[in-house]
Amino acid sequence: MKNALIYLIFIAVVVTCGALIGINNVPGEWYQSLTKPPFNPPNWIFGPVWTTLYVMIAIAGARTWLQSRMGGRMQLWGSQMLLNFLWSPMFFGMESLAAGLIVIVPMLICIIAFIFMTFSRDRLSMWLFVPYAAWVSFATLLNASLLYLN
Numbered sequence: 001m002k003n004a005l006i007y008l009i010f011i012a013v014v015v016t017c018g019a020l021i022g023i024n025n026v027p028g029e030w031y032q033s034l035t036k037p038p039f040n041p042p043n044w045i046f047g048p049v050w051t052t053l054y055v056m057i058a059i060a061g062a063r064t065w066l067q068s069r070m071g072g073r074m075q076l077w078g079s080q081m082l083l084n085f086l087w088s089p090m091f092f093g094m095e096s097l098a099a100g101l102i103v104i105v106p107m108l109i110c111i112i113a114f115i116f117m118t119f120s121r122d123r124l125s126m127w128l129f130v131p132y133a134a135w136v137s138f139a140t141l142l143n144a145s146l147l148y149l150n
Helices: 002-024 029-033 043-067 072-093 097-118 123-149
Strands: none
Touching: 002 043, 002 072, 043 072, 043 097, 043 123, 072 097, 097 123
């Protein structure tokens, strides 16, 4: 029962924080006015993708917390989460493509490092982060392309 509560807390905190940050940093006129690369996805896709990813990230975080609260994997999980929550305010809030890129690159590095560190210890958490790494890789390319085009 205690473990289930940990999972619920992680999911509630990660999804709620992600949603609040998203609500307070919506793409506005500035973003709409940017020249977009041809592979830019429609805006409606970001909400469902991020909600799904946040649940997966939270489950991996809860599993890591239960295995090693102060270990290197938990520190990486926390670091990528902090960077994740910083990206929208930097990119949309400050309207800064460069600041977004400065945040997303180390975020991607932390995600990949978490995957490598978790490979031999918790395969489920590793696999939960693989779609996240793919999406953030795509988001990094999109962020860099927007910076280049604008």
